[in-house]
Amino acid sequence: MDTTAYLSLAALRLAAAVLPGYIHPDEFFQSAEIAAGSIANYAYRSTWEFKPDAPCRSIVPVYLMSGVPMGFLRLASAAGVYVLGQPFQPTVYTVLWVERLWAVALSFLVDRAVYNVLRRYNVDPRQPLLLLATSFLSFTFMARGFSNALETVLLSLASWALCRVDTAPVAVGKSCQAPNAGCIARMGRFVLNISPCIVGFVLNSLGCLAADAVYYNRLTALTKLGRLVIQGAPCASLLTALNQAVVLAPLNLLRYNTRPENLAQHGLHPSYLHVLVNFPLLFGPLALVFYTVTLSRLLGFGPRMGAVAVNLHMAVATLGLVTLSAVPHQEPRFLLPMLPSVVIATQGFVTRAGSTFWRLWLAFNALLLIVFGVAHQGGVVPVLNYIQMSTLGHGQCAMVTDGFYRCTRGLQPGVITPSPAVPLTESAPVFTRAVFYRTFMPPPHLLAQPAAAGPESFELVDLAGRSRAEFMAYLEAAGPRDPRGHLSADYWTHHTVYRRHTDADRWDRTLLVYPASTEFTAAEERALRERSFRVFTASPHVNFDDIGTVLKHPFTAASLVVRQLY
Known part of the structure; x- marks a missing residue:
């Protein structure tokens, strides 16, 4: 693989950071969401892992994965105050791309580690690097804020460091003292090599304990x-x-x-799921190659080129697969740290692979890139962007009918800094409530709303997979008020419309967000039409729970719908 091909794939990896696919809530809520609250001072939602009484996550990996991008956004806000006299207000896509570009930058450390390990053992790294650079994992999972992505980076760096350790045999004499001298020399060599590791481990542990004590207020x-x-x-x-x-x-x-009752809340899976389903899902045809190569090595077959590197990383990958298979809760992303080891372990086959393998490999990864990078829950981020764009930057606000207020939208979708927000008045703030139904949890930090909300604020309600009755309750609470006689469809499409709140001196609106594949009864469909108006649609958006409906009606069901209550 020449430099031009690799640089082209690297550029594609950077470009893939803009893809709207939403793989799993943990890509936000185990890293960027937490860092956004403590560093950028954005409104955020903390999950159960970060409860102060018994936290299950250290803050150190969070800051390693998301501290730099959130620190950059905080500095940008401060620079805006210094230069322009007002804070920098990033769009949803600005926040998303900044944090993902940092994850992509970290992913290149995996490439570098694989390259150096193979070069260390005199193996041509070009084909294995091509394999790594064309894997959909490099474009999706490694470009997200998963803790598993950080584990992959750290494991790769550890492998790189390990291969640098001098393992040359110690020369000893042929006298009868040679065995003893050899043992003493080797023991001394072992102590010299392992002592820095022990010191580093202790210092790192103390540093993590100190950081957690500060973050969780244990000083x-x-x-x-x-x-x-x-x-x-x-x-x-x-x-x-x-x-x-x-x-x-x-x-x-x-x-x-x-505790089995805790794991049951997240799902219990059979022990064979990783081996038969998750591993092939992540690695496609390379999974079969890995199983074949591993079995061949165990039986004493296979090429000897790079034997040390192959055996070491084959053992790492196999041990990881076996260990993770013993855990009742199994998700595909748990196997992500195996990526560099699998690539190195299969380098012998990949170097000699013909066009058939590469066609299968490229087709598999192109398909999975579309699924996880674009379609899967792909409407959540665009909808959040719509919510922010239709709330900030109001202009030309005016009363259009009794109890209703409309404003032109001052922002346009994009990554460039939006124009300064023009609130209504401090005495009559605006409020947007968005109710998400049957989607992944929307990450509030992407809205870049200050923790101390001003006159324009948001509330994201996550109903997840709760009953449809809970979702319809929001519709029924709105009442049958219908201002369509006063407001044309153009107002709802091109303006932000607020209704005076009954209990406070403010203007608010309620948005209902749900997949187009959701099946409603005839009465519920009628209620939606009578009490709400469709203001936005994000496509593509694929909910795997409704994959049958989506495949049957791909042009109408593969989207996320936003309706505003009258």
Whole structure:
């Protein structure tokens, strides 16, 4: 693979960061959502893993994955105040692309690690790098804020560091003391090599504990612990204080995952799911190659080129697959850290592979790139962008009928900084409530709303897969008020329309967001038409729960609908 081909694929990887596909809520809620709240000071939603009493996630990986992009957005906001006299207001796509571009930048470390490992063992890295660069995983999962993507990067760097360790045999004499000398020399070599690792592990652990103590507000407890140590307090008191002061997020996560009732909330799966379904889903034809190569190695067959690298990474991938298969809760992304090891372990076959394999490989990855990069839950981000664009930057606001207010939209979709927001008045703020039904949880931080909301604010209600009755309750609460006699369809399409709130001096609107594949009864369809107006549609949007309906009606069911209550 020449430089031009790789650079072209690298450019495509950067471009893929703009794709609207939404793979899993954890791509936001285990990284960017948390960092956006603590660094960029955006309104955000914290999940169960970050509960202060028993957090299951350390803040360090969160900041490694999303700290830089959120720090950049915070600096951009401060620069806007300094240069323009007002904060920088990013669009939804600005926030999304900044955080994804950082993830893409980290993914190139995996490429570099694979290249260096193969070169270290005198293996031509061109074909394996082509395999890695054309995998849909590099364009989707590795370009998202998954903790599994960070694990992949760190495991690759560890592999790179390991291959740099000098493993040359120690020369010893042929005397009877040679075995002893060899043992002593090798032990000394082992100690020299392993000591920095131990020191690094201890320092890294202490750094993570300190960062978690600061983030989860345990500094007071740490001070108390230090005071008890100085005073020579009893062991029981010290243990109690230690438990209150130190955050052991990995231990809390282990405790959580060892309880079957907790795992049942996320789904219990058969032990063969990773081997037979998830691994082939991620690696396609390469999964069969890996299984074949592994079996051949176990039976003593296969080429010897790069044997050390192949055996090491084959063992890493196999051990990871077996270990993760023993866990009752299994998701495909859990296998993502196996990516570099699988590529290195199969390099012998890939180097000799013919056109048939490459056609299958490219077709498989192109299909999965469209599915996960574009179609899967692909309407959520565009809908959030519509909500932000139709709320900020109001202009020419005026009363159009009793109880209704309409404003022209001052923003246009895009990644460029929007124009300054022009609120109605401080005495009559506007409020937008968006009710999401049968979609992935919408990440609030993408709206870039300050934690201390101003006169224009949002509320995202996540109904997920709750009953349709709960969704229809929002429609029924609106009442049959119909201003269509006063407001034409043009007002609803090209203006933002608010209704005076009955309990407060403010203007608000309620948006209902749901997949077009949702099946309503005839009465529910009639109620939707009578009490709401379709204001926006995002396509494509594929909900796998309704894949049958989507395949039957691809042009009408593969979209996300936004309706505003009258």
